[in-house]
Amino acid sequence: MTLNELQQQGAMATETLEKLSQVEARKCYQCGKCSAGCPVAEYMDIMPRQVMRLVQLGLTDEALKSKAIWLCATCDTCSTRCPRNVDIAHEMETLRILAKRKGIVGEKDIDKFHNVFLDMVKKFGRVYEVGLIVGRNVTTGKLFRDVNYGLPYLSKRKVHLLPEKVKAKDEINRIFAKAEEYALKELKEAENK
Amino acid sequence: MKKVGVFVCHCGSNIAHSVDCAKVAETLKDFPNVAFSTDYKYMCSEPGQELIKKAIKEQGLDRVVVCSCSPRMHENTFRNCVAQAGLNPYMFEMANIREQCSWVHPDDMEKATEKAIDLAKMAVSKVCYDEPLEKSYSPVTKRALVVGGGIAGIQTAIDIANNGFVVDIVERTPSIGGKMSQIDKTFPTLDCSACILTPKMVEASSHPNINLITFAEVEKVEGYVGNFDVTIRKKARSVDMSKCTGCGTCWSKCPTKVPSEFELGMSMRKAIYTPFPQAIPNKPVIDREHCLKFTKGICGVCSKVCPAGAIDYTIEDELVTERYGAIVMATGYQLFDASVYGEYGYGRYPDVISGLQFERLINASGPTMGHLLRPSDGKEPKNVVFIKCVGSRDENKGKEYCSRTCCMYTAKQATLVRDKIKDSKVYVFYMDVRTPGKGYEEFYNRTTEKYEANYIRGRVSKITQEGDKLLVHGEDTLLGRPVKVEADMVVLATAMVSNPDAAHLAQLVGFSYDKDGFYTESHPKLAPVETHTAGVFLAGACQGPKDIPDTVAQAGAAAVKVTALLSKDKLETEPSVSVVDQKNCAGCGHCVNICPYRAISLETIQERVNGKTIERKVAHVNSSLCRGCGACTVTCRSSSISLKHFTNKQILAEVDALCLQ
Numbered sequence: 097m098t099l100n101e102l103q104q105q106g107a108m109a110t111e112t113l114e115k116l117s118q119v120e121a122r123k124c125y126q127c128g129k130c131s132a133g134c135p136v137a138e139y140m141d142i143m144p145r146q147v148m149r150l151v152q153l154g155l156t157d158e159a160l161k162s163k164a165i166w167l168c169a170t171c172d173t174c175s176t177r178c179p180r181n182v183d184i185a186h187e188m189e190t191l192r193i194l195a196k197r198k199g200i201v202g203e204k205d206i207d208k209f210h211n212v213f214l215d216m217v218k219k220f221g222r223v224y225e226v227g228l229i230v231g232r233n234v235t236t237g238k239l240f241r242d243v244n245y246g247l248p249y250l251s252k253r254k255v256h257l258l259p260e261k262v263k264a265k266d267e268i269n270r271i272f273a274k275a276e277e278y279a280l281k282e283l284k285e286a287e288n289k
Numbered sequence: 290m291k292k293v294g295v296f297v298c299h300c301g302s303n304i305a306h307s308v309d310c311a312k313v314a315e316t317l318k319d320f321p322n323v324a325f326s327t328d329y330k331y332m333c334s335e336p337g338q339e340l341i342k343k344a345i346k347e348q349g350l351d352r353v354v355v356c357s358c359s360p361r362m363h364e365n366t367f368r369n370c371v372a373q374a375g376l377n378p379y380m381f382e383m384a385n386i387r388e389q390c391s392w393v394h395p396d397d398m399e400k401a402t403e404k405a406i407d408l409a410k411m412a413v414s415k416v417c418y419d420e421p422l423e424k425s426y427s428p429v430t431k432r433a434l435v436v437g438g439g440i441a442g443i444q445t446a447i448d449i450a451n452n453g454f455v456v457d458i459v460e461r462t463p464s465i466g467g468k469m470s471q472i473d474k475t476f477p478t479l480d481c482s483a484c485i486l487t488p489k490m491v492e493a494s495s496h497p498n499i500n501l502i503t504f505a506e507v508e509k510v511e512g513y514v515g516n517f518d519v520t521i522r523k524k525a526r527s528v529d530m531s532k533c534t535g536c537g538t539c540w541s542k543c544p545t546k547v548p549s550e551f552e553l554g555m556s557m558r559k560a561i562y563t564p565f566p567q568a569i570p571n572k573p574v575i576d577r578e579h580c581l582k583f584t585k586g587i588c589g590v591c592s593k594v595c596p597a598g599a600i601d602y603t604i605e606d607e608l609v610t611e612r613y614g615a616i617v618m619a620t621g622y623q624l625f626d627a628s629v630y631g632e633y634g635y636g637r638y639p640d641v642i643s644g645l646q647f648e649r650l651i652n653a654s655g656p657t658m659g660h661l662l663r664p665s666d667g668k669e670p671k672n673v674v675f676i677k678c679v680g681s682r683d684e685n686k687g688k689e690y691c692s693r694t695c696c697m698y699t700a701k702q703a704t705l706v707r708d709k710i711k712d713s714k715v716y717v718f719y720m721d722v723r724t725p726g727k728g729y730e731e732f733y734n735r736t737t738e739k740y741e742a743n744y745i746r747g748r749v750s751k752i753t754q755e756g757d758k759l760l761v762h763g764e765d766t767l768l769g770r771p772v773k774v775e776a777d778m779v780v781l782a783t784a785m786v787s788n789p790d791a792a793h794l795a796q797l798v799g800f801s802y803d804k805d806g807f808y809t810e811s812h813p814k815l816a817p818v819e820t821h822t823a824g825v826f827l828a829g830a831c832q833g834p835k836d837i838p839d840t841v842a843q844a845g846a847a848a849v850k851v852t853a854l855l856s857k858d859k860l861e862t863e864p865s866v867s868v869v870d871q872k873n874c875a876g877c878g879h880c881v882n883i884c885p886y887r888a889i890s891l892e893t894i895q896e897r898v899n900g901k902t903i904e905r906k907v908a909h910v911n912s913s914l915c916r917g918c919g920a921c922t923v924t925c926r927s928s929s930i931s932l933k934h935f936t937n938k939q940i941l942a943e944v945d946a947l948c949l950q
């Protein structure tokens with residue numbers, strides 16, 4: 097396919113992404129400083145620089161499919177160091193939101209971990225480590241992953257067997273509801289132009 | 290008995306660290322003809338020079354040797370020094386015991402000292418044969434010639450003229466203006482090229498000190514700095530310039546159409562024409578190759594319709610010779626012929642055009658009145674692909690160098706497309722984006738951000754035609770994958786190359802050029818507008834690819850050099866020139882051919898032999914032209930030609946000093 101056709105195909109996604117993230121991908125001059133500083137770049141399928149390249153060329157669909165956007169740890173090193181003031185980390189985040197919405201998640205296990213994590217926070221108002229690990233292992237089907245860390249952590253009281261709850265649970269619920277409502281509205285707006 | 294003084298310099302520790310300077314001075318005391326010898330820490334310093342002057346006076350020295358650095362560094366310093374003490378400045382020699390001794394033998398004091406002593410002895414031996422020489426002087430003709438009437442030539446001429454000197458511009462085409470008159474807008478400010486050029490063209494044509502000689506070429510150059518005799522061929526215009534009013538009746542009635550050079554073949558002109566409406570002078574010429582009067586002996590319409598009776602088919606080329614004090618070369622450049630790349634289809638696909646053609650297509654006075662329409666079907670292109678470095682940075686089929694302007698003019702052209710055609714897309718294939726100029730990187734940033742040009746890093750491998758579209762095949766090297774871009778039009782940023790006749794012209798005027806045909810400056814950093822030939826200067830793209838800001842700056846610099854030269858009443862010439870022993874000369878003429886400055890000619894002399902007067906040819910050196918290179922002296926089989934200050938006797942004395950110990 098020609099580049100023109102690919103760009104045409106990805107035009108919708110590109111526009112939504114631009115609206116939602118407000119990142120000026122065209123500014124990127126492909127120096128690679130973001131990739132060079134990224135702590136997880138070596139585990140990525142494509143470099144953060146290439147994610148930016150796909151986006152600036154209008155091949156957004158392809159960026160959405162990448163594993164790299166899921167490996168991104170949102171440490172913000174890239175955005176802090178970029179000489180052109182491109183907020184790469186934010187672009188990655190936005191790409192994840194869009195990918196999820198389109199159901200094209202390139203790294204399913206990481207996505208599942210995110211889900212369980214948020215569930216825990218929703219339920220208890222904070223992280224419940226044992227629940228998080230168990231939840232992740234069950235959803236990803238890797239039942240015995242990391243279990244050997246369990247006993248030492250428990251015995252040193254680094255983690256607790258039972259969950260702790262915050263007091264103002266209803267406020268947590270309100271935050272979640274507000275955030276979801278707001279995010280959805282923004283997304284809808286971006287999608288409808 | 291000569292009285293030579295020897296002065297050995299330590300140069301701080303530069304020399305003294307590996308040469309025992311005191312020992313050199315001591316040893317030389319016993320060498321024949323040496324009357325005085327000493328060493329000192331810095332001979333070039335004020336006290337060092339005083340030491341030399343004092344010794345000359347007190348010891349009655351008649352010649353001096355300084356053992357120190359390279360003559361390039363301080364020969365003048367010491368010549369002045371001995372002159373101040375009353376000696377002829379040429380009764381002085383320098384032995385280079387720094388660059389040629391201490392610096393290259395830093396670790397062996399004994400051997401280095403030995404070598405320094407040898408070098409000093411050689412200099413003493415030569416200085417004994419040195420003779421007093423006097424500088425001579427030649428007059429200066431206060432008139433300058435500028436060859437080429439592009440922006441470089443126009444600016445140089447205006448600057449010289451404003452400084453009060455008369456200047457002639459010789460321009461090959463019927464009008465001044467050069468490439469800048471073909472360009473639409475100019476980076477980085479996007480001001481319209483014609484708007485900033487036309488006033489300068491008018492200024493040049495109306496300036497009381499400037500004479501425009503258009504439709505003319507330099508045919509012959511003789512003479513030397515201050516006095517060049519230049520023969521100019523004024524090509525037959527077939528139009529009497531003094532009668533013509535530029536009304537245009539002739540070219541509107543002329544029936545013969547010819548592809549216009551100015552519009553790069555994209556529209557037609559007549560056989561009697563001015564290259565473009567704002568041409569200066571705005572008076573036509575007849576293109577005799579196509580005019581029916583000249584090809585078939587018929588027609589003659591122009592002469593019938595001309596209300597001023599200016600048409601004259603009998604005018605012939607005219608040769609005029611004029612004397613100039615200085616010459617400025619401003620002959621500009623040409624564009625690389627992109628049809629060399631068969632894979633791009635230039636010349637085969639009508640919609641693959643050059644950058645300069647693009648300038649005409651987008652120009653309001655161009656063949657499409659400024660509507661960007663593609664040549665094949667006159668449709669407005671929606672996808673435009675630009676390819677950079679076509680012929681540049683390609684050792685295989687093109688030129689090794691970077692053409693310097695195309696990155697910027699491509700960015701400019703990309704923005705112009707986006708500006709004119711709102712729903713267009715532009716793609717730029719590049720290898721690097723080079724923007725070394727004030728405001729240039731910012732301009733490029735706007736091209737990608739505001740004007741949303743898609744820059745793709747990679748060289749295009751080929752262009753194919755698919756229906757009425759062009760498919761451009763390349764690699765996005767940043768993603769590491771092949772890309773195909775569909776285009777309605779492709780613009781090639783072709784390399785700036787030297788004129789086809791650049792080398793010929795350089796030989797004619799007598800200065801050097803590089804392997805690519807660009808004119809060589811005397812020093813790449815410190816003498817960028819001078820050539821190796823005194824009195825010949827450079828301005829603009831004939832010296833190498835450059836944009837308008839650099840061209841104008843260089844033109845100003847060349848004008849200053851010319852003005853400085855023309856302001857002098859007389860020119861000093863070095864006395865170290867060749868002389869012919871005419872009694873001995875056989876007149877073979879080898880030296881005439883070898884001399885790079887064309888300083889030698891054969892002249893006829895009369896001699897009395899056995900009571901009869903005979904005539905024969907012998908070599909003669911024009912001492913104003915001779916630069917003292919010595920090429921002739923080694924060519925002469927009968928040793929009849931010798932270079933003052935480097936005579937055979939002087940050089941052999943040095944050899945003897947080294948070998949006969």
Ligand SMILES: Cc1cc2nc3c(=O)[nH]c(=O)nc-3n(C[C@H](O)[C@H](O)[C@H](O)COP(=O)(O)OP(=O)(O)OC[C@H]3O[C@@H](n4cnc5c(N)ncnc54)[C@H](O)[C@@H]3O)c2cc1C
Binds near residue numbers: 438459474506645794
């Ligand atoms: C497509 C394109 C776009 C460009 N856009 C820009 C821009 O936007 N901004 C910018 O700064 N630069 C631009 N440039 C560069 C610009 O064209 C040059 O910097 C400038 O023209 C150099 O001027 P010049 O006088 O040295 O040479 P030229 O313009 O080539 O003028 C040389 C003159 O000498 C004459 N001549 C040649 N040989 C002889 C001879 N033997 N005897 C007598 N006369 C002779 C020629 O006929 C010509 O009139 C562009 C170049 C190209 C190719």
Ligand code: SF4
Binds near residue numbers: 182
């Ligand atoms: S650091 Fe910024 S400019 Fe450089 S490649 Fe990454 S995003 Fe692009």
Ligand code: SF4
Binds near residue numbers: 677682692694722
């Ligand atoms: S100026 Fe740019 S396009 Fe032109 S040769 Fe140099 S790098 Fe290539």
